[in-house]
Amino acid sequence: MNKFRLLIAVRIFAFSIFVIQNSYAFQSQPSKIDRKAVVTRHNITITDRDLKGPGQVGNGEFAYGFDITGMQTFTQSGNTMSNWGWHKFPLPTSETPADFKGQEWNTQGRMVRYDIQNKEQEKLSDWMRGNPQRIHLGRLGLILKRKDGTMAVLNDLQNPVQKIDLWTGIATSTFELEGRKIKVTTVGHPTQDAIAIKIEADNLNDGLIGAFLEFPYASMAEFGNGADWNNPGKHTTEAVFSSGHTDFHRKLDDTEYDVRLQWKNGGTIKETKAHRYELQFAGKDQAEISLSFSKKPIKSDLPTFQQTNNESIKKWEKFWKSGGAIDLSESRDPRWKELERRIVLSQYVMAINEAGSLPPQESGLVNNGWYGKYHYEMIWWHGTHYALWDRWPLLDPGMKAYGDHLESSVARAKKQGYDGARWPKTIGDQARWEWPLEITALLIWQQPHPIFFAELDYRSHPNAKTLNKWKDVVLQSADFMASYAHYNKDQNRYILGYPLQVVSENADPRTTINPTFELSYWRTGLKIAQEWRKRLKMPVSTKYADVLAKLSPLPVKDGLYVSWENINDMWKNYTFEHPALIGAYGMLPGDGVDVPTMERTFKKVGETWKFSHTWGWDFPMLAMCAAKLGQGGKAIDYLLNYPGFRLEEHGLVDGGGPFPYFPGNGGLLYAIAMMTAGWDGAPAGNAPGFPKDGSWVVKWEGLKKAL
Numbered sequence: 001m002n003k004f005r006l007l008i009a010v011r012i013f014a015f016s017i018f019v020i021q022n023s024y025a026f027q028s029q030p031s032k033i034d035r036k037a038v039v040t041r042h043n044i045t046i047t048d049r050d051l052k053g054p055g056q057v058g059n060g061e062f063a064y065g066f067d068i069t070g071m072q073t074f075t076q077s078g079n080t081m082s083n084w085g086w087h088k089f090p091l092p093t094s095e096t097p098a099d100f101k102g103q104e105w106n107t108q109g110r111m112v113r114y115d116i117q118n119k120e121q122e123k124l125s126d127w128m129r130g131n132p133q134r135i136h137l138g139r140l141g142l143i144l145k146r147k148d149g150t151m152a153v154l155n156d157l158q159n160p161v162q163k164i165d166l167w168t169g170i171a172t173s174t175f176e177l178e179g180r181k182i183k184v185t186t187v188g189h190p191t192q193d194a195i196a197i198k199i200e201a202d203n204l205n206d207g208l209i210g211a212f213l214e215f216p217y218a219s220m221a222e223f224g225n226g227a228d229w230n231n232p233g234k235h236t237t238e239a240v241f242s243s244g245h246t247d248f249h250r251k252l253d254d255t256e257y258d259v260r261l262q263w264k265n266g267g268t269i270k271e272t273k274a275h276r277y278e279l280q281f282a283g284k285d286q287a288e289i290s291l292s293f294s295k296k297p298i299k300s301d302l303p304t305f306q307q308t309n310n311e312s313i314k315k316w317e318k319f320w321k322s323g324g325a326i327d328l329s330e331s332r333d334p335r336w337k338e339l340e341r342r343i344v345l346s347q348y349v350m351a352i353n354e355a356g357s358l359p360p361q362e363s364g365l366v367n368n369g370w371y372g373k374y375h376y377e378m379i380w381w382h383g384t385h386y387a388l389w390d391r392w393p394l395l396d397p398g399m400k401a402y403g404d405h406l407e408s409s410v411a412r413a414k415k416q417g418y419d420g421a422r423w424p425k426t427i428g429d430q431a432r433w434e435w436p437l438e439i440t441a442l443l444i445w446q447q448p449h450p451i452f453f454a455e456l457d458y459r460s461h462p463n464a465k466t467l468n469k470w471k472d473v474v475l476q477s478a479d480f481m482a483s484y485a486h487y488n489k490d491q492n493r494y495i496l497g498y499p500l501q502v503v504s505e506n507a508d509p510r511t512t513i514n515p516t517f518e519l520s521y522w523r524t525g526l527k528i529a530q531e532w533r534k535r536l537k538m539p540v541s542t543k544y545a546d547v548l549a550k551l552s553p554l555p556v557k558d559g560l561y562v563s564w565e566n567i568n569d570m571w572k573n574y575t576f577e578h579p580a581l582i583g584a585y586g587m588l589p590g591d592g593v594d595v596p597t598m599e600r601t602f603k604k605v606g607e608t609w610k611f612s613h614t615w616g617w618d619f620p621m622l623a624m625c626a627a628k629l630g631q632g633g634k635a636i637d638y639l640l641n642y643p644g645f646r647l648e649e650h651g652l653v654d655g656g657g658p659f660p661y662f663p664g665n666g667g668l669l670y671a672i673a674m675m676t677a678g679w680d681g682a683p684a685g686n687a688p689g690f691p692k693d694g695s696w697v698v699k700w701e702g703l704k705k706a707l
Contacts, residue, residue, distance in 0.1 A: 033327045036167055039320050041329075042336075042344040044164040045648055049686040051156050053652040053660060054078035054366065055164055057195060058313075059683055060355025060394065062293070063196045063365035064140075068162055068174030070184035071197065071211070072288030073141035074154045079225045081365040082193055083356045084295055084374075087218040087255040088131045093124045097433040100124055102441075102560040105499050105510070108486045109664045112416045114441040115434045124438045134361075134372025135218045135252065136227035137293045138259055142199070143210035143278060147178055164650075166348050170309065182209070188314035188352075189308045194374055196308035204281045211289060213261055214276040218252050219368070223658055224629055227367040230273040239271065246277065246643035260298040264305070302609035309344055319351060322705035323391040326676060333695040335640050342639070344670055345651025346665040347389070354382055354662055355394035359401050362658055369658040373435065374401075376423050377446035377503075379453075381617045381663035381670075388673035388704050399457075401475045408432045413480050420479030423447055442501040442509045445485070445518050445580075449526030450477050455528050455707065456661065458535075463549035478529030482543045485551060494551045496522065500565055510685040514552045514565035520584035522551060523591035524707075554584065554592050561601040573606065576613040579605045579622065586624030589680060589707050599629055606634070611644050616653040616664025619645035620671040627675045627689030628682075633673060635689055636696075639668060670706070677703035 007299055038456040040135035054065035054075070065078035070319035072078045103116040123353065146153040153358040160175040171186040180450040183200040216227035219236045228234075246269055262267070266282030290302040303311070326343055328336040328605070353364025360382045363369035377664060379398075386395035402423075409421035412434075416422065427433070434440055454470035497513040507515075526544045531541055555565040561581045562570045582605055585593045602625055611618075619638045626635035639645070644655045645664060650701040653664030673687025676698055682688045687698035 005236070005437065017456035033325045033699055034324050035320050038325060038327050038329075039166050039344055042341045043166055044173060044345075044650060046162040046164075047160060048649075049157060049160055050075075051649060053648050053650045054164060054184075055364070055529070055650060056349070056352050057169060057186055058352040058365060059172060059188060059193075059315075060353070061191050061357060062188075062193035063352050063567050064186075064188060065366055066171070066173075066186055067585065068154075068157065068160045069142050069144075069175065070162065070579040071141045072139045073144065073222070076139065076227065076229070077223055079227070079322075079365075079367055080139065080293070081134055081226065081367075082137060082293065083358045083365075085137050085257065085293070085476050086132040086133045087135045087252050088133075089127070089218070089220060090253060091649070093121075094126055094640065095121065095124045096568060097128055100128065100433070102436065106501060107214035108495075110417065114416070114436050115436045115440050119438045121374075128433050128462060130220050130222070130371050132225050132371075132373075133218060133220065134368050135255070136216055136225050137257070138215045138248075138250075138263075138291075139227075140195075140197075140211065140213050140289075140291055144177055144182075145208040145211055147208070149208075152177055159610060166344065167316060169312045184308075185305075187305070187309050187312045189292075190311050191269060191292060192292060193207045193621045194290060194302060194308070196303065196305040197288070197291075198286060198305050199281070199288045200242075200286045202285060204287060207282055209283060211287075212272075213248075213259075213277045213279070213291070215248070215250060215259075216275070221368070222345060222371060224368055226372060235275070237275045239277065241269065245302075248277075249297075258294050258297045260289040260290075260292050260294075260302055262292075262302045268664060290481060322702075324389040324671065324673065324677075325701055326703075327699040328606050328696065330697035330699070331695060332697075333636070333691075335636070336696070339636070339640055339672075341666055342647045342651070345647060346669050349651045349660075350382075350385075350662065350665055350669070351394065355386075355665070357397045357400070359383065359398045360662060362662060363660055364662045366652070366660050370426065370618055374425050375426050376401075376449065376482060377425055377443055378663055379446075380449050381458070382666045384456060385403075385666050385673060387453075388670060388677065388706055390460070390702050390704055392457065392463040396457075399453060401423075402453075403421070405432075406473060407475060410476060411481070412696075418480050418519075419474075419483035421476035422448070422480050422484075423477070424501070430622050438509055439501050439505050442499050443503075444496070444500050445478060445503050445521060446482070448482055448521045450474065451525045451528050451532075452707070454532070460704065467532070471532075471536060474529055478541070478544060481525055481529075482541070482547045484524065487550070492550060494547050496552070496605055503583070504563065504574075504577035506574065506577045507564060511566065512564050514555055514705040516554045516563060516581040517583050517588070519554050520588050520590065523548060524588055527591060535545070551592075554594075556594075556597060559597065559600055560604055561597055571608055575605075575608045578618055579609055581605075582625045583621045586626075586628045586674075587621050590628070595629070598625070602626065602629060602631075610664065611642055614644055615657045616645060616655060616661040620664070620667030623671045624674055624689075627671070630677065632675070632689055632691035632696075633693075635671070639671065673703045674706040676700050677705050 056065045062082040067075045104113050158176040162173040164171045173184045183199040202234040216229045217231045219228045235252040240247045248259040269279045272278050288305040328340045354360035358377045359374040361374045364487040383395045413422040425443045450473045454474045458466045499509040501509045502515040578660045585598045623635040624637040646655045648654045652660035676687045678688050691698045
């Protein structure tokens with residue numbers, strides 16, 4: 001009898017251990033999620049009159065940023081921007097980009113011309129750097145006057161409250177001016193470059209409240225709002241006034257576009273100074289305004305406020321019900337709500353700013369970072385998350401940038417003596433010239449990106465159409481990578497560089513060779529390209545195979561990976577900027593990585609890196625490595641606990657780089673999807689990248705596994 005009881009006790013104990021060990025997997029299996037509840041518990045409420053970041057409505061192709069009034073009333077940082085709104089200043093010289101000479105650099109014993117600025121062509125170099133640039137299309141704001149007729153200032157607003165309903169994309173702003181209550185409802189159209197606004201107040205037609213629309217010239221500033229308000233003579237605005245609407249034709253040098261302002265419930269409009277138009281309301285208690293921008297003349301009525309409102313509701317509900325979703329509300333870790341807020345708001349701001357026909361720029365459609373140009377090496381951080389969140393259609397239009405620039409990238413490689421296509425770093429819409437600078441000319445980590453994207457697309461759409469769509473881009477990218485690797489006969493190995501600039505952009509490009517991240521990515525890219533050749537019924541490339549077999553190993557010193565092979569005193573002199581060597585295991589699959597060496601390196605980075613001198617995507621990159629190393633707690637810490645990675649009230653990343661810095665949002669979403677749905681070779685069970693102590697309960701659906 002005692003033996004029987006003992007046997008039962010042992011079995012109960014064993015079963016208890018089994019339950020404890022597997023409770024993490026049991027509690028977090030994919031399940032149906034109340035998506036509306038998840039989204040709306042993070043609806044945005046703003047009471048600060050003068051936040052750094054604007055609120056926004058938009059559709060990925062076009063966005064309208066606004067201040068606490070729901071319009072662009074008191075701030076010129078709330079911009080109206082699009083993917084088609086570009087401008088080029090007149091050339092300051094008779095030379096053109098085709099005449100640019102660049103510089104010749106020693107490249108493994110031969111001289112190669114690169115697009116690097118030179119003193120002989122300073123004016124041309126400066127012009128190529130700053131052109132084209134995006135433009136602020138036009139500022140629509142409220143006219144607010146005190147009872148004595150003087151213009152109100154921001155601090156005159158009383159009890160301001162702005163709410164953005166994430167489920168519908170509708171913003172409502174309420175405030176008081178000298179006791180009068182005013183309400184503004186702002187909404188963006190999901191398919192047109194247009195907004196609609198409803199303004200409600202008692203005695204709206206008393207002359208103290210109105211609206212203005214004004215237009216700036218373009219700005220050559222590297223950062224800013226893409227607007228110059230101080231040179232009215234350099235651009236023209238032609239207005240055609242009609243009953244209930246006014247059409248404007250804008251001309252800035254060679255850039256032309258059209259605008260229509262339409263209103264309901266009566267009103268009168270007049271030009272008050274060059275490029276500024278003021279609308280006086282006739283309705284007693286409410287007015288409705290629609291505003292649209294276009295590359296072509298607008299010949300039909302704009303959608304009404306109610307129509308735009310209804311379309312926004314349908315668009316955002318469809319968005320939130322599509323793709324992936326995560327619910328962390330049953331977690332015991334008190335940080336769950338902040339992490340979930342960051343996840344939800346990142347999806348929202350990325351859909352507004354980064355789901356259009358061009359790869360996004362670092363500041364999206366909020367303002368102009370680096371003249372509004374997109375960076376090929378950053379497309380990964382802006383876009384890969386859409387694949388893992390099963391929203392590929394939001395990414396796919398921007399992927400045409402690879403096909404659009406394939407011919408010029410092949411020409412670039414050929415001029416430098418390489419096969420295949422060498423992708424640029426920084427260009428602008430419709431430009432075939434690269435920003436002339438050492439970094440842009442010598443950076444290489446963007447080269448495997450299109451292969452990575454192609455593989456993500458194929459995993460979501462494994463068919464012949466996908467293979468044919470990416471065939472030329474994949475093969476030309478891989479041909480360049482194989483050609484770029486320099487064979488050292490004496491050492492019987494392939495070397496990356498010199499010259500090259502590393503991810504962190506803090507090396508001496510004339511001498512640097514074999515950066516850790518790039519060596520691993522070269523392996524990943526060429527391996528995937530070989531697999532694509534098989535899928536395409538092509539023979540494997542003997543060149544790819546030879547490079548893969550003889551490519552230099554990831555550099556190790558004193559048992560730790562280092563950022564590049566010939567670095568000196570790394571842990572003393574180079575613990576700042578991107579800790580990219582960590583990205584080889586997490587962001588990348590880990591080709592060429594020795595895991596114990598990476599574990600030691602990851603620990604060293606955590607102990608020594610200057611995290612106040614990093615960028616917004618560095619923290620998701622660190623989180624990915626932590627997750628892959630089985631350190632879920634550190635992964636969460638990197639996503640939540642560092643001042644250098646902060647998401648302000650609207651969800652915009654503030655810290656590390658220009659503000660806002662959308663690669664941080666994209667990186668967060670990729671890292672979370674990876675931590676939740678897993679990665680190739682991930683441990684069995686659910687949410688393998690989260691802590692396994694039961695403090696996190698991760699419910700999810702619709703996510704895809706990372707590479």
